[in-house]
Amino acid sequence: MPEWDKILSNPEKFKKWKEAAVFLDKNIKCFLEFDPEKGIKLSGTGAPADRPETEPADKPLSGIPFAVKDNIAVKSFKLTCGSKILSNFVSPYTATAVTKLQNNGAVVIGKTNLDEFGMGSSTENSAFSPTHNPWDVKRVPGGSSGGSAAAVAAGLVPFALGSDTGGSIRQPASFCGVYGLKPTYGSVSRFGLVAYASSLEVIGIISKTVSMLKNVFNVMKGEDPLDHSSLPAEEKTPAGKTAKIGLPKELKSIELYPSVRKTLDSTIRNYKQMGYAISEISLPTLEYVVSAYYVIATAEASANLARFDGIRYGERDFSAENPEELMLSSRNRGFGKEVKLRILLGTYVLRSGFQEQYYLRAQKIRTAIRKDLQKAFESVDAVLLPVYPRPAFKPGSKEMDPFSQKLADIFTSTANLAGIPAVSFPAAVEEGLPVGMQLLAPPFAEKLLFSMCRDYEKVFPSPNPPDNYFNRSI
Amino acid sequence: MFQSFVGLEIHIHLLTKTKVFCGCKAEFGDEPNTNICPVCMGYPGVLPALNEKAIEMAYLVAYALNCKLNPMAVFERKNYFYPDLPKNYQISQFRSPVGTNGFIDLKYRNIKKRVKIREVHLEEDAGKMIHAGDISLLDFNRTGTPLLEIVTMPDLEVGEEAELFLQNFRRMVRYLDVCDGNMEEGSLRCDANISVNLRGKGLGKKVEIKNLNSFKFVRKALNYEIGRQTEIIERGGSIAQETRLWNENRDVTESMRIKESENDYRYFPDPDLPPFRPDDLFITNIKNRIVEMPEKRRKRFIEEYGLTGLQADFICEEKERADFFENTIKLGADPENTALWLASDVKKMLNRYSTALKGSRLTETRFFELLNLLKEKRIHGKIAKQVLEVVFKEDKSPVDIIREKGWEQITDRTKLSAVIEKVLKENSAAVQAIRSGDNKPLGFLVGEVMKTTSGRADPGIVHDILKEKLSLTFIHIISMGGAITGELTDDGTVVPGNPDIIIKQVEQKTGFSKKIRLEEISISAILSEEITPDDWSSLIFRVADLLNSQDTSGIVITHGTDTLAYTASLLFWLFPQPLIPIIFTAAFSPFTEKTAEKTSNKMSRSNAIINLSSSIEEAAHLSPGVYIYLDDRILSPLNLKFEKAAPGGFRNWNLKQPVFAGKPVKNVSQELFSRENILKKLKTAVNNTFLVKTFAGMRGDILIKMMDSGITNFILETYDTGTANLSESPYSLKKAFSTGRERGVRFFCTSQQETTIDFSRYITSRELWKEGAIPMGSLTAESVYTRILACYILAESEEELINLMEDTGAYTY
Numbered sequence A: 001m002p003e004w005d006k007i008l009s010n011p012e013k014f015k016k017w018k019e020a021a022v023f024l025d026k027n028i029k030c031f032l033e034f035d036p037e038k039g040i041k042l043s044g045t046g047a048p049a050d051r052p053e054t055e056p057a058d059k060p061l062s063g064i065p066f067a068v069k070d071n072i073a074v075k076s077f078k079l080t081c082g083s084k085i086l087s088n089f090v091s092p093y094t095a096t097a098v099t100k101l102q103n104n105g106a107v108v109i110g111k112t113n114l115d116e117f118g119m120g121s122s123t124e125n126s127a128f129s130p131t132h133n134p135w136d137v138k139r140v141p142g143g144s145s146g147g148s149a150a151a152v153a154a155g156l157v158p159f160a161l162g163s164d165t166g167g168s169i170r171q172p173a174s175f176c177g178v179y180g181l182k183p184t185y186g187s188v189s190r191f192g193l194v195a196y197a198s199s200l201e202v203i204g205i206i207s208k209t210v211s212m213l214k215n216v217f218n219v220m221k222g223e224d225p226l227d228h229s230s231l232p233a234e235e236k237t238p239a240g241k242t243a244k245i246g247l248p249k250e251l252k253s254i255e256l257y258p259s260v261r262k263t264l265d266s267t268i269r270n271y272k273q274m275g276y277a278i279s280e281i282s283l284p285t286l287e288y289v290v291s292a293y294y295v296i297a298t299a300e301a302s303a304n305l306a307r308f309d310g311i312r313y314g315e316r317d318f319s320a321e322n323p324e325e326l327m328l329s330s331r332n333r334g335f336g337k338e339v340k341l342r343i344l345l346g347t348y349v350l351r352s353g354f355q356e357q358y359y360l361r362a363q364k365i366r367t368a369i370r371k372d373l374q375k376a377f378e379s380v381d382a383v384l385l386p387v388y389p390r391p392a393f394k395p396g397s398k399e400m401d402p403f404s405q406k407l408a409d410i411f412t413s414t415a416n417l418a419g420i421p422a423v424s425f426p427a428a429v430e431e432g433l434p435v436g437m438q439l440l441a442p443p444f445a446e447k448l449l450f451s452m453c454r455d456y457e458k459v460f461p462s463p464n465p466p467d468n469y470f471n472r473s474i
Numbered sequence B: 001m002f003q004s005f006v007g008l009e010i011h012i013h014l015l016t017k018t019k020v021f022c023g024c025k026a027e028f029g030d031e032p033n034t035n036i037c038p039v040c041m042g043y044p045g046v047l048p049a050l051n052e053k054a055i056e057m058a059y060l061v062a063y064a065l066n067c068k069l070n071p072m073a074v075f076e077r078k079n080y081f082y083p084d085l086p087k088n089y090q091i092s093q094f095r096s097p098v099g100t101n102g103f104i105d106l107k108y109r110n111i112k113k114r115v116k117i118r119e120v121h122l123e124e125d126a127g128k129m130i131h132a133g134d135i136s137l138l139d140f141n142r143t144g145t146p147l148l149e150i151v152t153m154p155d156l157e158v159g160e161e162a163e164l165f166l167q168n169f170r171r172m173v174r175y176l177d178v179c180d181g182n183m184e185e186g187s188l189r190c191d192a193n194i195s196v197n198l199r200g201k202g203l204g205k206k207v208e209i210k211n212l213n214s215f216k217f218v219r220k221a222l223n224y225e226i227g228r229q230t231e232i233i234e235r236g237g238s239i240a241q242e243t244r245l246w247n248e249n250r251d252v253t254e255s256m257r258i259k260e261s262e263n264d265y266r267y268f269p270d271p272d273l274p275p276f277r278p279d280d281l282f283i284t285n286i287k288n289r290i291v292e293m294p295e296k297r298r299k300r301f302i303e304e305y306g307l308t309g310l311q312a313d314f315i316c317e318e319k320e321r322a323d324f325f326e327n328t329i330k331l332g333a334d335p336e337n338t339a340l341w342l343a344s345d346v347k348k349m350l351n352r353y354s355t356a357l358k359g360s361r362l363t364e365t366r367f368f369e370l371l372n373l374l375k376e377k378r379i380h381g382k383i384a385k386q387v388l389e390v391v392f393k394e395d396k397s398p399v400d401i402i403r404e405k406g407w408e409q410i411t412d413r414t415k416l417s418a419v420i421e422k423v424l425k426e427n428s429a430a431v432q433a434i435r436s437g438d439n440k441p442l443g444f445l446v447g448e449v450m451k452t453t454s455g456r457a458d459p460g461i462v463h464d465i466l467k468e469k470l471s472l473t474f475i476h477i478i479s480m481g482g483a484i485t486g487e488l489t490d491d492g493t494v495v496p497g498n499p500d501i502i503i504k505q506v507e508q509k510t511g512f513s514k515k516i517r518l519e520e521i522s523i524s525a526i527l528s529e530e531i532t533p534d535d536w537s538s539l540i541f542r543v544a545d546l547l548n549s550q551d552t553s554g555i556v557i558t559h560g561t562d563t564l565a566y567t568a569s570l571l572f573w574l575f576p577q578p579l580i581p582i583i584f585t586a587a588f589s590p591f592t593e594k595t596a597e598k599t600s601n602k603m604s605r606s607n608a609i610i611n612l613s614s615s616i617e618e619a620a621h622l623s624p625g626v627y628i629y630l631d632d633r634i635l636s637p638l639n640l641k642f643e644k645a646a647p648g649g650f651r652n653w654n655l656k657q658p659v660f661a662g663k664p665v666k667n668v669s670q671e672l673f674s675r676e677n678i679l680k681k682l683k684t685a686v687n688n689t690f691l692v693k694t695f696a697g698m699r700g701d702i703l704i705k706m707m708d709s710g711i712t713n714f715i716l717e718t719y720d721t722g723t724a725n726l727s728e729s730p731y732s733l734k735k736a737f738s739t740g741r742e743r744g745v746r747f748f749c750t751s752q753q754e755t756t757i758d759f760s761r762y763i764t765s766r767e768l769w770k771e772g773a774i775p776m777g778s779l780t781a782e783s784v785y786t787r788i789l790a791c792y793i794l795a796e797s798e799e800e801l802i803n804l805m806e807d808t809g810a811y812t813y
């Protein structure tokens, strides 16, 4: 393990690390902007009001570099969201979560690639370039936080921020063999996260180790006056070794890729060996989750993305004859296909007279899944699920077309609809690819998730891809 | 018969320091794009944070409008693309607004109505787009400023009513200190929707009118639109559902866009803002913050302090003024005087120094001090005005001022007696004249006393002492003609006679001789049916003069029977609180020596002498007021009807109890009663007013011809409780009303019956009201006519004239 807190301050180490990062990124293309010098200059420069009056002498993240998904605002860095419409947009402000990390000594070194506005599962929908999986550059790193997962997996940073709307942190973490936390909705401020589906998404963490995951979360969490949907993060005491794990019986009838099925079984075995009790639970609404998720997500997206009109910022069509044409043309040129598809879908489901059929029905399903989980958590402490039905796939539509990619969100989007915390942890390497598993817990029970991941980490730590910075730094 | 439905959508800018969802200054008059931030500019990644002050104000207004307060107010996104709307959705409220189901009570043209409020919701305002040549410019300073929308049900019917509603509403929000209510600057904006349909058929096609940025435009645009739509339906056409704009240059509404279907705003709850759930403390705070609303306060001031409707209107127009008034009362000042001073001299001073009452040099304490000095007679009125000026000029208290300037009034009777004694000695000619019955030099003597004391003598005491020293108390008889002072010629006709004859008879009968003064008001040539504005102005001027002179203990006016109801009510309107009794009397046949001798038939004997003698006797002991004395009966001057069959030939209509004194139509200074002034105004009033009795088959176009010749006030004696023909035919008043409205002609309604006008009973009377008729309650046509005359004399503007006419509440017995 490199001494991450020394890399930025030691000129020799810094040079070596930077060279390695630039070299590795040529193959995996995880960064949209890589500028550690700028980050160093900005470190600790959060809004004065947010900075504690007397900073602790020993800041928990002092000198630690990290990357930020490019849909989270960092002042002076670009904020492209992987979209042409924001290709030259530089953020005038910093997201609350990032400010908190900066105030605790961490340093932003760059912005990572993503599916445009977080809409995708492969980082192929970036307007700039796809990102490649460090385990096999012919495969996708997952998405939408593919850039962040790839950067952590390649060992370029100890952690990176991502956003998780329906699995966008956990799925790429699983594809890349690292940890990915989707915190409880409201526990981390969304201020500064470019909204895709406001009621579902949350800023989360991708990291190489569980302790980093935990440290970063503890710094980022908490109520933010700038985000009225944020909540004070009340901690739930973990049940420890005696924790009971629930396994939905519906998993039996869902088709899983062999390596995923195998890993699920081995994970159950491993946890049993560690002394965890496994019991069967039922999530009858699981089959409706994807439909409900896409209705709500696209509905919110249709409004959230309306602001990108080329008037106040972003790419603008200068040949437009009048303001209306300018808006139309800027949006037509600026958005990619997947984004347009989702805006159209969202606009469709929100039409008056159709809300009962789509939007309101989706909200009912959302309530039902939340109740299902509440009921499950009466008998178990955490729920075990795969992250994705298959490991990292190849780009293009041959293995996974966009529609099957959406259907595959079934295990991840459940946590988003219910607003509960979920973590993806590396559970095995099969056929040369890492496979992640997922644990879900009641609201604000992140501590339990950390402790369960820590237990698993002891028997199976995050595996290293063939080519990475650790190899090179040795 | 058509029915119109008008609903209003009012937007007010809340007076918060910052915008509704970010910390920017909520000021949009500044340099363009200076009060903006990533949040209100809709930058990527930002979130709205609800301004607590704004939501408080929203609940406060909802509470004041009697709304049901929502325990869970939800913010929703209203989606539409427009360049001045940064997020391309507006945060507003839809399914669960701050307040619902409220109301405002309204009284227009003397008809009360409850206007229902559908909802009150909080939202953010958009920016401003300006087109300059071939470029468009955007100013986002206004973006995100808090806007409260108030939506009424379509309960209003005519433009004037909508205007009144808005004025009331504006006063309310100013009282609550949540909006400055400035329509010109756009801090209060109004859109209206209107539909017209055949009566009973419910709502018609809805037309929206925008760009109504003044009260006047609201009224004009709505009335124009009612007319336009009615015409279309009458012609058999149909109304297009559309949005129209008011064109203030052409005074018409113009089509802006035809609405094929409603815009689909795709409302859905904003996930960035959790529903606002007011807790008990929040609601308690709202209830504590509520202040008495202007309408309620106005009503209370009338009841509690005895103000007239107009006085209360003026005092309650501004909260600070009403507070000032009430604070002064609490210190012990007399309400009526306080109101009077506020509306006249204080107002004058505030204008002169262009300052507001709040923060001016006139504090409540100083004001009370001034009124108290006046009350305690330490200064008199003229000095008080000077003191007030000094308060504003030198910022001192009235007590200090009169001490420093030595302006304290001389009230010491011995001191004043000495001065008066000296003046009388030096002016023996004037004294002689007065003693021999000519009281004209009295004013001169008073003037001399004032001169000697440099204006500091208490005028009341001076009068008292003078009266005493000159033994001056008289009953004045003013002869206005009629049979009572007429002469019966040999052929049996009655001609104007010599009043001296009857006075001699009365002197013999009563023994009052030395105490009676007789004067004639240019009457000798006429009988009462020939009365003109000149006669009335002479009478009014003379009465005013006598009331001022203080050497009179009573006034008896002899008058003809035909026009008595007019003259008596006119004097009542003008002198409703005389300090002495004013008694009208009349007779059906003149006294002649001949009839006295020859007629033994009791019925045909003249009642002239008995009526006059008795009136003089009554004048000596009746309490102050205006009376009619006829054949041992005392009647009220108000609602007097000449009905020969009635005992004494007269009767009062619609009075539960006789009325001899009442509230002044308006408090005025006596200076107004100059002869020329009265005559001029009376002539205008008489020239502009026409009394019409509706009758079957009456043609409306005749009234239009009268308007052509300058008639602006019609008194319409309607059938029964207030009905008239308003059908679509030449034999109805329909056309006359619509023409009248265009020309600003007023229709005051009375009944041909002894009944109270009630416009709520028949559809035809409702229609009358809608077309602009003003019900005059239980007043008779004669009393309404003279009220018009009185109001012309007293009012200083057209607007005030109307207000004074409608302020009949106190006289509707």
Ligand SMILES: [Zn+2]
Pocket (backbone or CB within 6 Å): B019, B022, B023, B024, B035, B036, B037, B038, B039, B040, B041, B144
């Ligand atoms: Zn702002």
